[in-house]
Amino acid sequence: MLDSYGVVKNHKGLIEGVQKTIEWIKAEGKTFRLLTNDASRSQGQQKESLAALGLPNIELHEIITSGMMAKHFLEQKITDGKIAYLGTENSAEYILQSGLQHIPVREIDLEDLDEISAFVFLDDEGFDWNTDINKTVNILRKKTMPVILANSDKFYPVSRHDVAVATGGIAKLVETMLNRKFIHFGKPDSQMFMYAYEQLTDELGEINKNDILMVGDTLDTDILGGNKFGVKTMLVLSGNTREERAQLLIQSKGIIPDFICKSVID
Amino acid sequence: MLDSYGVVKNHKGLIEGVQKTIEWIKAEGKTFRLLTNDASRSQGQQKESLAALGLPNIELHEIITSGMMAKHFLEQKITDGKIAYLGTENSAEYILQSGLQHIPVREIDLEDLDEISAFVFLDDEGFDWNTDINKTVNILRKKTMPVILANSDKFYPVSRHDVAVATGGIAKLVETMLNRKFIHFGKPDSQMFMYAYEQLTDELGEINKNDILMVGDTLDTDILGGNKFGVKTMLVLSGNTREERAQLLIQSKGIIPDFICKSVID
């Protein structure tokens, strides 16, 4: 199992050498899954994006996103009404492609919330923050409903030095305004690990969890999640966790990977 | 001492009867001060705004804003460089009219922060949230400096049912992103009470704090601040605290006003 961002790619493109690693995995008859907390794009869009970067042979079923977990939850638990969302239309279409209608915050009439049955934070793009964040606060003050957050990350890197506020940051602002906790999906929660594990056992038969390796660049999500799920974990230093701070962070957080490598090609 | 919003005015205009109350105070030879956590407007602008609503005879020195406290702090502690701000140009001009230059976030060059020596959150208006909040996060990640918040209120009412995210909410989002606490001004902190008290003793000679009454609509700011400062406190039910919830809130917070009235005219 590989985390995507910081392991396979970063803000500049593919991590050097990752093509060879993927080829080697496949040549050795090993199986892998990409587990990503990116909920703004579907499996298909992730596949296209990786192909455009130079990884053409990742298959759909090898990609597992936190958005898929949120989608599954919504399908099971929300059975009527419309699902309101904050994000791009693209992200809404893939997460919300179940039978239910979805409606962006900007099109919602604050005086008529009867039909709205759930709310999803999908992406930090695709809407005007000045108006739509305020509108979101008022929608959720007026009508209580399940609120889903498909990716808890508070920020993401946009260049070597700069970050941007992610959906998780915006949702946190709304949680603070309302003094409420929303329902969060994505690593370190076990769902994605479990989903991948079930897929793998379906494909390959019984697997010992000790024979699975989770590779990630972030202690709090990839490594903690993998440790709690019970698979082996490897921290790579090609993403969020810089080499010079790795030992300090491991010690201060008490989240201990089984292995540490510079990058996935080592 | 009177809180402004919820006591003197609300989203619809003046609280009914407040003109008569102010006239009566003046006729009786009593003295008052308006203490407001609104940092987006100067004393002069507040005076004009009250005059436009129908209270023409409030004098400049009778208005005390949290912005004045922030301004005073900046004048004393920041002696060179430029002060970056998030807010309207209007709010910047009055708070930052000391010798130092000020610069809105949108004009800052992220690659050249050498001259920036402090940062102030002034208003929730006057900038593009999508770009300038992200830029603020990156400015403060790249250069550590004093960050001032002139009004901690997380939201303010815009109609009978709706609220808007205030400067305090935006600053809280940035605090969360950076895992840092900024320097907050405004009630319940003692500065505004102390400033008013010093003014009053200058004008009237020695005053017993028990002879001062703080009138406010919010337990956490007006009443707690007044209680801690040592003056008598009166909660009015014409603003944030609704009559049906007042006793519950007083009990659950343990913030006990000396008096409770429907409004300042009672």
Add this chain to the structure above:
Amino acid sequence: MLDSYGVVKNHKGLIEGVQKTIEWIKAEGKTFRLLTNDASRSQGQQKESLAALGLPNIELHEIITSGMMAKHFLEQKITDGKIAYLGTENSAEYILQSGLQHIPVREIDLEDLDEISAFVFLDDEGFDWNTDINKTVNILRKKTMPVILANSDKFYPVSRHDVAVATGGIAKLVETMLNRKFIHFGKPDSQMFMYAYEQLTDELGEINKNDILMVGDTLDTDILGGNKFGVKTMLVLSGNTREERAQLLIQSKGIIPDFICKSVID
């Protein structure tokens, strides 16, 4: 799947009629598991305790505790040194019965922490709070190591009206003192659900998650955990969630059970 406390028993003993419900489940050829966040007692001790209350025929493998999850984690990730703990000797023996030695906080020499390789919060009993909480803070300030919390509940009921601070509350105090987050086990995390699900599929073959019902008395743990795992959920009003507040809590939290019943016997 049944939560234990508030569903099967409460502070007074068994919930009335639960024996018949269990008998009916068994007579119908249905299968059940008790999922409890109580980490202070082993499966065997839980079984004895239920038998003493009047439920003699619960079998060992039908009981799943958050302590078992913590134990499993420790066995996999901590391979040498001694495990320090706060709790009773009983709780320590069952959680820490792997090859590794365990040592209570009171016996630790603050000047010699070399051998201590992990720390576990097990119970709110079995130690002197005045001395051992302070000692815990100093141990964890001096040496960083994985810190495990086998039950995040902050309090538990001791009578109809009174509660006691649980291990989760004490751990939260230490987290605050150290400005650190420990590794939490127990519902709403998926591990216990997953463990139960794997057991059930081993025993019964392929099971559709929709054919599993999680019964619990707490929205934040039982129902949220069940909803996220993907099974059906039923809230019972015989424990933490009182009938008169149930709808309000469901709405305000947005955690929606599939069914609501007065108790497990209905």
Add this chain to the structure above:
Amino acid sequence: MLDSYGVVKNHKGLIEGVQKTIEWIKAEGKTFRLLTNDASRSQGQQKESLAALGLPNIELHEIITSGMMAKHFLEQKITDGKIAYLGTENSAEYILQSGLQHIPVREIDLEDLDEISAFVFLDDEGFDWNTDINKTVNILRKKTMPVILANSDKFYPVSRHDVAVATGGIAKLVETMLNRKFIHFGKPDSQMFMYAYEQLTDELGEINKNDILMVGDTLDTDILGGNKFGVKTMLVLSGNTREERAQLLIQSKGIIPDFICKSVID
């Protein structure tokens, strides 16, 4: 104005040379006040303790404690009933020596709280944590009342390397259990500064705040409080803030002292 702990004394006794500094201040005709967040001892007990350490000539009125502020608040706002407390009998006697009766938590009957009108956290000593913290939680769940915290410090040093949980830590645990915020006294709040300032102007006539220097060892309390009050501030490196980390902390917190010295004798 001098902070006491870390400036005048530390866990080993007086800071070397502080006697000479105090003598020099007095010889120069300058005035000083000790401002301490220690609420467990009265002015008289503080004076005795300093005399025992080798500072015999500190006068009562030169000592200002956060406990005095809490006492003043209670006298003004609590006019009947009994005041419950957690702490030593000593601390209770001095803080609660007003007309009202006080009662330690261990003597309170949980079934008869009618007479209890306020609660004060005074000290981390003088009670059994196992029983009395639980009892405190239940008292405050059963009856809502003002809860006062005379010292927010979460821990205090007991040796060069070790700390102990302070009243503020215990109060924080209870705040977490109850999901409530208590009323906090002590620096960085302005009351003690204001109290000292009023005393000084009474004694010496009009004083410019710029002619007052606050000396402290902690950025978050002494320096932030002094900066917000408007006096000059000096950080000494003889206490909580170690020399090697001072610049980093100043930058990361944005709390900037006007001066920095190794200790008060420089």
